[in-house]
Amino acid sequence: MVERAIRVLIAKPGLDGHDRGAKIIARALRDAGMEVIYTGLRQTPEMIAEAALQEDVDVVGLSILSGAHMGLVPRVMDLLRANGQQDVHVFVGGIIPETDVVALKKLGVRAVYGPGTITGAVVEDIRQAVTGTPVPFKE
Amino acid sequence: MDVVEAILAGERLPLARLLTQVENDTPVGRQGLDGLFPFTGRAHLVGVTGAPGTGKSSLVNQLANILRHPQNGATPLKVAVVAIDPSSPFTGGALLGDRLRMRDLAGDPGVFIRSMASRGALGGLARATADVVLVLDAAGYEMILIETVGAGQSEVDIARLAHTTIVVEAPGMGDDIQAIKAGILEIADILVVNKADRPGVENTERALRAMLDLAGPSEGSDPAKGDDAEGAAWSTPVLRTIGPQAQGIEEVVQAIFEHGDYLRRSGKWRDLERARLKNELDNLLQSTLLQQWNSRLPNGLYESTLARLCERQISPFQAVDDLLDNKLQPAS
Numbered sequence: 001m002v003e004r005a006i007r008v009l010i011a012k013p014g015l016d017g018h019d020r021g022a023k024i025i026a027r028a029l030r031d032a033g034m035e036v037i038y039t040g041l042r043q044t045p046e047m048i049a050e051a052a053l054q055e056d057v058d059v060v061g062l063s064i065l066s067g068a069h070m071g072l073v074p075r076v077m078d079l080l081r082a083n084g085q086q087d088v089h090v091f092v093g094g095i096i097p098e099t100d101v102v103a104l105k106k107l108g109v110r111a112v113y114g115p116g117t118i119t120g121a122v123v124e125d126i127r128q129a130v131t132g133t134p135v136p137f138k139e
Numbered sequence: 140m141d142v143v144e145a146i147l148a149g150e151r152l153p154l155a156r157l158l159t160q161v162e163n164d165t166p167v168g169r170q171g172l173d174g175l176f177p178f179t180g181r182a183h184l185v186g187v188t189g190a191p192g193t194g195k196s197s198l199v200n201q202l203a204n205i206l207r208h209p210q211n212g213a214t215p216l217k218v219a220v221v222a223i224d225p226s227s228p229f230t231g232g233a234l235l236g237d238r239l240r241m242r243d244l245a246g247d248p249g250v251f252i253r254s255m256a257s258r259g260a261l262g263g264l265a266r267a268t269a270d271v272v273l274v275l276d277a278a279g280y281e282m283i284l285i286e287t288v289g290a291g292q293s294e295v296d297i298a299r300l301a302h303t304t305i306v307v308e309a310p311g312m313g314d315d316i317q318a319i320k321a322g323i324l325e326i327a328d329i330l331v332v333n334k335a336d337r338p339g340v341e342n343t344e345r346a347l348r349a350m351l352d353l354a355g356p357s358e359g360s361d362p363a364k365g366d367d368a369e370g371a372a373w374s375t376p377v378l379r380t381i382g383p384q385a386q387g388i389e390e391v392v393q394a395i396f397e398h399g400d401y402l403r404r405s406g407k408w409r410d411l412e413r414a415r416l417k418n419e420l421d422n423l424l425q426s427t428l429l430q431q432w433n434s435r436l437p438n439g440l441y442e443s444t445l446a447r448l449c450e451r452q453i454s455p456f457q458a459v460d461d462l463l464d465n466k467l468q469p470a471s
Contacts, residue, residue, distance in 0.1 A: 004163050005231065005256065030232035035256045040239040047245040051238060054252055056155040084152045 001024055001055035006034045006130050008059040011048045011074065012041050025061060029117035029126065033072050045072060050075035052088060058130045064094040070103065089129040093117070143174035146278050151251070154278050160255055161274055162267045172270055175277035182219075182276040182283045183399050186301030188263060188323065191289025193309040194333040196222065196240035197382035199284050201251060204243050204385070206282055219251045219280035220244075221272060223265055223287050226256040227321050233257070237286060238342070251280060263287035263294030269419055272300065273430065282395075290323055298326035299418055302411055303398045305329045308347065310339035324350060327375055329394045334377035335387065347377050373401050436462070 010026045012019055019041055026036045037055050039048070047050070052060050064072060073092060080088055092104055093113040101112045111125050145153040147410040160168030187195050187202075203218045222237035233256035244250045253275075255265045264287060265271075275283055287297050298304050306327035324330070324347070332344050349373075377393050380387035441462065448458045 005233075006259075007159075017251075027236055029228055030227065030234045033227075033230045033232045034234045034236060035226075035254075037235045037238060037254050040242070043242075046243075047242065050245060051252075053151060053155055055254055056159045 005038065005124075006059065006126065007055060007057045008061060008126065009036050009037045009048070009055060009057040009062070010061045011043045012063050013043050013045055013048055013072040014064055014066045014068045014078045015042060016047050016064070017041060017077075018065045019025075019063070021049060021065070023062035025063070025093060025119065025122060028123060029061075032123040032127075034126070045075035047081055048076055049085075054082060057088060059089045059091065059092065059126050060066055061091045064092065064111050067095070069094065069096055070100055072106055073104055073109060077109070079080065082101065089126070091122070091126070093122075141174075142171050146171075146175065146274070147178060148280060152250070154274070155253075156272055160257065161270045164267060168270075172273060178277040179273045180276065180296050182272075182281055182303045182389055183303070183395070184272060184276075184283050184285060184337065185395055186285045186287065186297035186304040187307060188287040188290045188294065188304065188326075189307030189331075189333075190291065190309075193289075193307045194380075195286050195289070195307050195383045196237045196389075198305075198307055198331065198333055198388070199237075199286050200243055201380075201382060201385050201388040202284060202392060202395075203241070205239055207244070207247055207249055208416065209357045210389065215249060216281040217249045217279055219245075219253070219275040219278075219287065221253050221255060221268060221275070221281045221283065222286040223255045223257055223263070223268060223288050226258050228259070231258070251275065252279075252392070257288050260296075261294070261295030262333040263290045263302065264296045269300055269415070295323060295326050299415060302402055302408065303395055305331055305395075307331045308343060309334045310343045324355075328398050329376045329391065330375055331380055331387075331391060332377065333382055334378050336381050336384075340379065344377055344379065350464050351375055351377070373398065373405075382398055410464040432463075 008029055008036065012022050016062070022038070026038050029036045031034075037057065048060065048062070060076070062073060062076060069092065077090060078085065078092065080090070082104055091108045091111050092109050096104070096112050096114060104112055110129055113122060117124050140333065142153050142157055144381050146157060157168065157171045161172060177363055187199055189195055199220055199222070203220060205219050207215045209215055220241065222235070224233055224235045224237060226233040235254035235256060237254055238252060241252055242394055244252065255268060255271065258263045260266045262284070268285065272283055272285065273446065284299060285297060287294060298447070305327050308330065310332065330347050332340060332347065376391050378387055378394060380391060447453050448455060453461065
C-alpha cells in the first residue's frame with residue numbers, strides 16, 4: 001500500500017495578478033512531500049470548487065491580495081459544502097485585515113496567513129489539520 | 140447507495156474519492172475496481188506524450204474542447220483527462236500544474252480532469268494510472284486523454300495503455316538522427332508538431348516524415364486477414380498545430396477517430412486490450428508474489444543474506460537461490 005500523500009489545491013480567486021505568494025507556498029508544500037495542484041490566476045469560486053472535487057483534495061489554499069476576500073471566500077466555502085466536501089480544510093493567505101481574519105475563521109477557514117509568514121508554519125498547520133482530525137471516507 | 144452504483148449513476152464526488160483510494164491502492168480501492176471492472180472496456184484511451192514544454196497540456200485542453208463542441212453537429216463525447224506530472228525523487232512531493240492550461244474546460248459537467256503525481260514510476264505514467272483510467276471508463280467517459288510526464292526518449296509505457304498514442308514535438312527539438320532513434324517516436328500513431336508558428340517547423344516536419352518513410356508503414360497490412368483498400372495499414376500522420384489559436388486541432392481529432400476506426404476494423408483494438416490486460420495481470424502477479432514471499436520470509440534472513448552478499452561470500456544468484464529455497468520450508 002502506498003503511503004497516502006496529502007493533496008492540496010492552491011488557487012487564486014479573483015482578479016489580482018500577484019501569484020508570487022501562491023507559488024512560494026506551492027513550492028514549500030511540494031518540498032514538504034505534498035502533492036500540490038496549482039491552478040493559476042483568476043479562478044472563479046466555481047472553478048476552484050470544481051477542481052477541489054475532481055482532485056479530491058484534503059486542503060484548499062486560497063491566495064487573495066485584491067481585498068475581495070469577504071466576497072470570494074464565503075462563496076468557495078458554500079460551494080465546497082454544497083458538493084459534500086465540508087471535510088476539506090480551507091486556508092487563506094494574503095493581505096487580510098485583523099477583523100476579517102476573525103470573520104473568516106468563523107466561516108470555517110482553518111487559518112489566515114499574512115506577509116512574513118514562515119512557510120514551515122503553513123506546512124505544519126496543514127499536516128496537523130489533515131492527520132490530526134478524522135477525515136471521513138479516507139480511512 | 141454503494142460506491143459502484145453511485146459512480147455508474149454519474150455522481151462525481153464518489154468517483155473522485157474512489158480515484159484517491161485506487162491511487163493509494165487501498166482495500167476500498169480494490170473493492171471498487173472489482174465492482175466496476177465489468178463496466179469497463181468502452182472508452183477510447185488516447186495518450187498524449189512528448190518532451191517537457193512541447194505544449195501537451197494546451198493540446199489536451201484544445202482536443203477536449205473540440206470533443207465537447209464538435210463543429211459538424213455530432214454528439215459531444217464525455218471526456219476525462221488524466222494528467223501526470225513528476226514526483227520529486229527526494230521528498231515525494233509534486234507540483235501538478237497541468238490544470239493550469241485546461242481552464243477552458245471548467246464548468247462543463249461532461250469533463251472530468253484528474254491530476255496524478257508519478258510517485259516514483261519511471262515510464263511516464265504513475266503505477267496506478269491504468270486503474271484510474273479503468274474507473275473513469277466505467278464512469279462513462281467515452282474518450283480518456285492521458286497526458287504523460289514530460290517524456291524523454293524512453294518513457295513509452297503510454298503505448299501499452301492507450302489505444303491511440305499522440306507524440307507531440309515542437310520545432311527545434313533535434314535533427315534527423317534524433318528522429319530515427321528508437322523509443323518515443325516509434326510509439327506514435329499520430330505525430331503532432333505543435334507551436335507550428337515557431338521558426339524551424341519545416342525542418343522538424345521534414346525530419347519526422349523522413350523517419351516515417353524509412354520505417355515504411357507502421358503496421359503491415361495482412362491480405363490473409365482480408366485487408367483490402369479498406370483495411371489498409373495505418374500510416375502515421377504528421378500534423379501541425381498552434382495550441383493557443385486552436386489551429387490544426389480539428390485535424391488531430393479527426394485523426395484520433397480515424398485511428399480508432401482503423402483499430403476496430405483491423406481487429407487490433409482487441410489485440411491491444413488483450414496485451415494491456417495481460418500486462419496488468421503480469422504486474423499484479425509479480426507484486427502479489429513478492430508481497431506473499433516477503434510476508435513468509437523468516438525474520439532477519441534477508442539481511443543476513445544481503446550481508447553475505449556484500450562480503451562476497453555468495454553471488455547474487457546464490458543469494459536468490461538461498462532466499463527462495465528457504466521459503467519452501469514451512470515458516471517457523
